[in-house]
Structure formats: structure tokens, C-alpha cells
Amino acid sequence: MPMITYREALHHALREEMTRDERVLIFGEDVVAYGGAYGVTSGLAKDYGEKRVFDAPIAEGVIAGAAVGAAMGGLRPVAELMTINFALLAADQIINHAAKVMHMFGGQMSVPLVMRAVGGGGAQLASTHSQSLESMFAHVPGLKVVTPATPADGKGLLKSAIRDDDPVLFIEHALLYRVRGEVPEGEHLVALGKAEVKREGKDITLVAYSRMTLVALQAADLLSQEGIEAEVVDLRSLRPLDMETVLASVRKTHRALTVEEAWRSYGIGAEIASRIQEEAFDDLDAPIRRVSGVEVPLPYAKNLEQAAIPDAQRIMKAVKEVLARTGG
Amino acid sequence: MGGKTATKVGQSGLDKKTLLNFLHQMLLIRKFEDKAGELYARGKIAGFLHLYNGEEAVAVGAISALEPHDLVITHYRDHGHATARGLDVKRLMAELFGKATGVSKGHGGSMHFFDATLGFYGGWAIVGGHLPLAVGLGLASNYLRKNQVILCIFGDGGTNIGYFYESLNVAKLWNVPVVFLCENNLYGMGTALHRASAIREVYRKAAVFDIPAERVDGMDVLAMREATVKAVAHARGGGGPYFLEAMTYRFRGHSMADPILYRDKSEVEEWKQRDPIILFQQRLREEGVLTPQDLEQMERETDELVADAVKFAEESPEPPLSDLHEDIYANP
Known part of the structure; x- marks a missing residue:
């Protein structure tokens, strides 16, 4: 399998789906000449024509709303909102319209659309360009929220998202675009709503998603050198949420730690921890802990920003605290 | 205020059947709304209920200009538009009753x-929020070569939000076949237009995007039809968006919860002198198109349609509780 970047994997997914289905089109912020703020759509307008790949003004409300309308009109739009921070300007369309069409009108119509947005911090972009707002959207029934961590998952999930008949918010991570990984060529689909065990272990389950999956894997490798074997579950999709894979892992390891870049309160980790204790309380040998982003707006200064985002050291420390509660 | 001289019925180029059908539709809308208001007061209908009394000529005239494959997308005061588009009033009333037989299976309400199936794409309740959707529908029409025009209806209250400007800008940029129809009834809920909009002639807001825009007498069903025919032809011919501002007035409150403290009774009475149904009846009679017998028959027919709708709604089943989890996802 070829080693390609996350950016290339997403690009391949778009290219393959546009070739496969003429109803797929891309519009949004800076997708043509600029090639997408992170280069994902580079060259697509040239190859597929500006009828299928075209720029929209910086006006997220109409981008998202036009995507809903286009989907109702029979197309399968992939709308580029640039970043999840800007999706706040489209939140009304995403939550009040995209998530409601199917239900509010009695199932007469669904809206097959994908909205792509970059989330996460770590690039010193300060507080309004570094947020991890996925839990806000994952809260909403009617939406699907996908957060790939690897190039292979990026490709497979984006292709599935485009083929899915429901609205999918596809959240990429700002620091992953240059990360390389093995990606199958051609048809490679990853089902929405399926988590994956990215690393097997017997001592504790680390539940992560997006970039934190890679950080959790890094922590697991370091812990292994100390004789602790952590299993890493990558959620991949936040809604639908695959608790089966998480619970199966917890029933094996009897301990769980959630890892998220987003803020702790009311977050994904809180949801996972709650569901584990509801479904597998008797399997637990220790209280579940959460490693989360520090609850502050992300600062610009490098040292301050780094202090706010979870890293392998913080995960390792938390893992040892969980293990200490159980006496091995 | 709207146009000066009403178009002569005889000069409209419409046959008797069409003209009488306009009156029939307007009467049906009025009676449906009056009955709905009554049933709301009796607790048969819940939620918000926004009645369309007084604005009937806008829906009937404008929607008559569409082809069957065209689309209507509108705001939450949608009963008149749905009826004019030919939706079954039985299923509309059932929707108000929250029954399984309602047009939206009781999920949506008023x-x-x-x-x-009839190209009626909602009923949207976030003010101004459906204008971007109309742009997307227009995009799909162009892309898939459907030759479809999208009639997008909204109120004057929807012309001050960002969506309005974003949508007009993109509609023009992308040259989509959307006819934007503003029903200017002078109030956004209880706030008068002049308190909410720096520009009182709403159509001028569209003109700055180089979209052809004009003001129409919304109390005159034939003027509404004529203007919309022109707008639709423009959009279908590849000319891009068109903007109409219909001057109209709602005779009742914003919703059933509205005590109407914000406008003078004299203003309401003045507008009622221009009741679109009465005006049209008079013109049809004066020009010999409508006989007293015709009118009597029409009154009876529309009364029956509304009575049948209420009966149907009353007798229809509630949605089964299993329906609570239905229709959230196409691929759960």
C-alpha cells in the first residue's frame, strides 16, 4: 500500500467520488484557485470544471444553506466551511435545517450532504481559530459527525460520507494534513459509526478520536516500555457512536481513560464515561478518567498553547493514576 | 402602498374557469384559516398558528404562475401557499391536529x-433561513438541467437578516432561477417595518445586487399573477433571480397569541376596505364573469371542503408511539 498524506488521502476520496457520481459537486471557501485552505481541493476545479467545483463568498450561512437546498434538489454537495470555528456562522443551517429536513417533514426527503471543516489547535492560531467544537454538533440527532485520525480513515470515511444519504459534518484536524500513512488505492470505504481498535492491549482502554488517537498511540508505545499495555480505541465517528467496540475493549481491560482535545465539561469524554458506567459498571476495576483540553480559550503563545492541549505525558500520567486505583 | 388601478379582469387573458378558480382558492384559504383559528381557540390545534387572512391574493396569484415541476419554498405562515399549490386541505388540517395523516405525518405542525410530490418544499420557521435553501435548489435546477423555477416566499421581517443579503448576492453570482417574493405586510411580528428596516421600499434592497426588482399590489390577485409570470419567465429563460415585493396586510394577529397592541384599529379597517377577496368578487361581478349563483355555489363548495377537512382530521389516528424514533436518519 502506498504511503500518502492525510491531505492526499482526502483529495483522492473527493476525486474518486466525483468520478463515480456526477451529482457530487464541491463548493465553499477558496476551493478553486487557492485549492482549499489546506490544499485538499487543489486541481479539482481544473480536472472537473468550475461547474462542479466553485468558490463561494465568505458567507458560511449561505454556503451551508445552499448545500441543504442542493441536496434537496437531488445533488450530493460537499461544502467547504474552511474551519469548524466558522461553522458557528452556519450552525443555524446545520442544526435547524440539515438535521431537521428528514424528520420535520415526515421522512419525505433526506439531505445527502457533507460539510468539511478543520478543527483543533496546535498551530498557534489563537482562540477563535483553534477550537474543537465537535461535541456541540455531535449533540444533535439528525446529524452525523466524523473525525478521522489517519490518512486511511480520512479517505474511507470521506467516501462513505459522500455516499451516505444523511448530512455529515466531516471534521479534519489542522495538524494532520502532513501526516503519512498507508492508504489502500481505489475503492476503500470505512463505514460511518464504526470505531476501530488501533492498538491492542490488556491493561487499560484509551478512547480517543481525531488527532488525539495518534497522541494516545504515542503514549501507549511509551507505556509499553514500562510494561503497561494500553489498548487504543479510535472512535472515528462521534455520531453515530459505536459503543460496542468501546465496551468490548473495556470488558477486556477493565479500565478506561478518555482522551480528547476538546474542553472537558459536557464533552465527548463525559459521554463515553457515562455510557461505559451505564453499560459495563461491573466490568470496571477503577473509576474512568478523562484527559481533555484545558478549559481556557487557546492562547497564541507557543508554550501556553502547548500547555492547554493534551500530550503523551499527560496521558501516561493519567493512565498510571487509573492503574494505581486498582492495585494492579 | 401598492398599485393604483386594478387590471381589468377582461384584459388579463385568463379564461373564466381560471378566474373563478382564483376566487375559489382565495375563499378556501380564508375559510380554512378562520376554521383553524376557531379550532385553535377550542384547543384542537396547538403550538403556534399564524393565519394568512388578508394575504390570499399573493399566494394565489403568484403560485398560479408556476409550472407543476417548479418548486415553492416558503416561511412559516404557509397554509395559504400550500393550499394554492394544491395540497390537500384534509391533510393540511390533519397536520394542524398532529395526526398521522398530516402532510408531514404530524412531525411539523402549522x-x-x-x-x-407537489413541489411544495416547506414551511420553514427560522426567519430568513430558507433563502439559502432556495439558492441551493436553484443550483440543482441549473446543474441537473431541470428547467425548474424556485419561488421563494418570505416576509418583510426576513429582509433584515444576513441570510437575505448573502442569498441575493449568491443567487446573482450563480445565476440561479429563483423568484424571491417578499410578502410585505408591514410588520415583522409586532415591529413595524420602519422600526426594523432603514429602507422602507424592500424591493430596493434587491436592486443593489442588480437583480430586477419591483413592487406589486399584493391585494390584487391578477396583478400578482401578471408580475410573477414575468418574473418566472425571466428566471426560466436563464436571466437569473428576480425580486417581487407584494404590498399586503394581515387582517389577524401575528399568531393566535397576539393581542395586536402595536397597530391602530383604523389602520386595520382601512386595509380591510381592500380585502383581496371582496375586491376580486366585485370585479368579476362587474365584468359579468361571476353570477350570484356562481358565488353561492363556490361558498358552499369551500365550506364543504373545510368541513370535510376537519372531519378527516378529527377521525384520523394519532401517530403511533413507535413513530417517535422514525425519520431521524435515512441510513440510521
């Missing part, structure tokens, strides 16, 4: 009528 503000969210929808019938995909």
Missing part, C-alpha cells in the same frame, strides 16, 4: 407543511 409551520412545516411539505409535499414533495
Whole structure:
């Protein structure tokens, strides 16, 4: 399998789906000449024509709303909102319209659309360009929220998202675009709503998603050198949420730690921890802990920003605290 | 205020059947709304109920200009538009009753009528929020070569939000076949237009995007039809969006919860002198198109349609509780 970047994997997914289905089109912020703020759509307008790949003004409300309308009109739009921070300007369309069409009108119509947005911090972009707002959207029934961590998952999930008949918010991570990984060529689909065990272990389950999956894997490798074997579950999709894979892992390891870049309160980790204790309380040998982003707006200064985002050291420390509660 | 001289019925180029059908539709809308208001007061209908009394000529005239494959997308005061588009009033009333037989299976209520088979694409209740959707529908029409025009209806209250400007800008940029129809009834809920908009002639807001825009007498069903025919031809011919501002007035409150403290009774009475149904009846009679017998028969027919709708709604089953989890996802 070829080693390609996350950016290339997403690009391949778009290219393959546009070739496969003429109803797929891309519009949004800076997708043509600029090639997408992170280069994902580079060259697509040239190859597929500006009828299928075209720029929209910086006006997220109409981008998202036009995507809903286009989907109702029979197309399968992939709308580029640039970043999840800007999706706040489209939140009304995403939550009040995209998530409601199917239900509010009695199932007469669904809206097959994908909205792509970059989330996460770590690039010193300060507080309004570094947020991890996925839990806000994952809260909403009617939406699907996908957060790939690897190039292979990026490709497979984006292709599935485009083929899915429901609205999918596809959240990429700002620091992953240059990360390389093995990606199958051609048809490679990853089902929405399926988590994956990215690393097997017997001592504790680390539940992560997006970039934190890679950080959790890094922590697991370091812990292994100390004789602790952590299993890493990558959620991949936040809604639908695959608790089966998480619970199966917890029933094996009897301990769980959630890892998220987003803020702790009311977050994904809180949801996972709650569901584990509801479904597998008797399997637990220790209280579940959460490693989360520090609850502050992300600062610009490098040292301050780094202090706010979870890293392998913080995960390792938390893992040892969980293990200490159980006496091995 | 709207146009000066009403178009002569005889000069409209419409046959008797069409003209009488306009009156029939307007009467049906009025009676449906009066009955709905009454049933709301009796607790048969819940939620918000926004009645369309007084604005009937806008819906009937404008929607008559569309082809069957065209689309209507509108705001939450949607009963009149749905009826004019030909949705079954039985299923509309059932929706108000929250019954399984409603047009939206009882999921939507008054503000969210929808019938995909008749090109009636909602009933949207976030003010201004459906204008971007109309742009997307227009995009799909162009892309898939459907030759379809999208009639997008909204109120004057929807012309001050960002969506309005974003949508007009993109509609023009992308040259989509959307006819934007503003029903200017002078109030956004209880706030008068002049308190909310720096520009009182709403159509001028569209003109700055180089979209052809004009003001129409919304109390005159034939003027509404004529203007919309022209707008639709422009959009269908590849000319891009068109903007109409219909000057109209709602005779009742914003919703059933509205005590109407913000406008003078004299203003309401003045507008009622221009009741679109009475005006049209008079013109039809004066020009010999409508006989007293015709009118009597029409009154009876529309009364029956509304009575049948209420009966149907009353007798229809509630949605089964299993329906609570239905229709959230196409691929759960």
C-alpha cells in the first residue's frame, strides 16, 4: 500500500467520488484557485470544471444553506466551511435545517450532504481559530459527525460520507494534513459509526478520536516500555457512536481513560464515561478518567498553547493514576 | 402602498374557469384559516398558528404562475401557499391536529407543511433561513438541467437578516432561477417595518445586487399573477433571480397569541376596505364573469371542503408511539 498524506488521502476520496457520481459537486471557501485552505481541493476545479467545483463568498450561512437546498434538489454537495470555528456562522443551517429536513417533514426527503471543516489547535492560531467544537454538533440527532485520525480513515470515511444519504459534518484536524500513512488505492470505504481498535492491549482502554488517537498511540508505545499495555480505541465517528467496540475493549481491560482535545465539561469524554458506567459498571476495576483540553480559550503563545492541549505525558500520567486505583 | 388601478379582469387573458378558480382558492384559504383559528381557540390545534387572512391574493396569484415541476419554498405562515399549490386541505388540517395523516405525518405542525410530490418544499420557521435553501435548489435546477423555477416566499421581517443579503448576492453570482417574493405586510411580528428596516421600499434592497426588482399590489390577485409570470419567465429563460415585493396586510394577529397592541384599529379597517377577496368578487361581478349563483355555489363548495377537512382530521389516528424514533436518519 502506498504511503500518502492525510491531505492526499482526502483529495483522492473527493476525486474518486466525483468520478463515480456526477451529482457530487464541491463548493465553499477558496476551493478553486487557492485549492482549499489546506490544499485538499487543489486541481479539482481544473480536472472537473468550475461547474462542479466553485468558490463561494465568505458567507458560511449561505454556503451551508445552499448545500441543504442542493441536496434537496437531488445533488450530493460537499461544502467547504474552511474551519469548524466558522461553522458557528452556519450552525443555524446545520442544526435547524440539515438535521431537521428528514424528520420535520415526515421522512419525505433526506439531505445527502457533507460539510468539511478543520478543527483543533496546535498551530498557534489563537482562540477563535483553534477550537474543537465537535461535541456541540455531535449533540444533535439528525446529524452525523466524523473525525478521522489517519490518512486511511480520512479517505474511507470521506467516501462513505459522500455516499451516505444523511448530512455529515466531516471534521479534519489542522495538524494532520502532513501526516503519512498507508492508504489502500481505489475503492476503500470505512463505514460511518464504526470505531476501530488501533492498538491492542490488556491493561487499560484509551478512547480517543481525531488527532488525539495518534497522541494516545504515542503514549501507549511509551507505556509499553514500562510494561503497561494500553489498548487504543479510535472512535472515528462521534455520531453515530459505536459503543460496542468501546465496551468490548473495556470488558477486556477493565479500565478506561478518555482522551480528547476538546474542553472537558459536557464533552465527548463525559459521554463515553457515562455510557461505559451505564453499560459495563461491573466490568470496571477503577473509576474512568478523562484527559481533555484545558478549559481556557487557546492562547497564541507557543508554550501556553502547548500547555492547554493534551500530550503523551499527560496521558501516561493519567493512565498510571487509573492503574494505581486498582492495585494492579 | 401598492398599485393604483386594478387590471381589468377582461384584459388579463385568463379564461373564466381560471378566474373563478382564483376566487375559489382565495375563499378556501380564508375559510380554512378562520376554521383553524376557531379550532385553535377550542384547543384542537396547538403550538403556534399564524393565519394568512388578508394575504390570499399573493399566494394565489403568484403560485398560479408556476409550472407543476417548479418548486415553492416558503416561511412559516404557509397554509395559504400550500393550499394554492394544491395540497390537500384534509391533510393540511390533519397536520394542524398532529395526526398521522398530516402532510408531514404530524412531525411539523402549522409551520412545516411539505409535499414533495407537489413541489411544495416547506414551511420553514427560522426567519430568513430558507433563502439559502432556495439558492441551493436553484443550483440543482441549473446543474441537473431541470428547467425548474424556485419561488421563494418570505416576509418583510426576513429582509433584515444576513441570510437575505448573502442569498441575493449568491443567487446573482450563480445565476440561479429563483423568484424571491417578499410578502410585505408591514410588520415583522409586532415591529413595524420602519422600526426594523432603514429602507422602507424592500424591493430596493434587491436592486443593489442588480437583480430586477419591483413592487406589486399584493391585494390584487391578477396583478400578482401578471408580475410573477414575468418574473418566472425571466428566471426560466436563464436571466437569473428576480425580486417581487407584494404590498399586503394581515387582517389577524401575528399568531393566535397576539393581542395586536402595536397597530391602530383604523389602520386595520382601512386595509380591510381592500380585502383581496371582496375586491376580486366585485370585479368579476362587474365584468359579468361571476353570477350570484356562481358565488353561492363556490361558498358552499369551500365550506364543504373545510368541513370535510376537519372531519378527516378529527377521525384520523394519532401517530403511533413507535413513530417517535422514525425519520431521524435515512441510513440510521
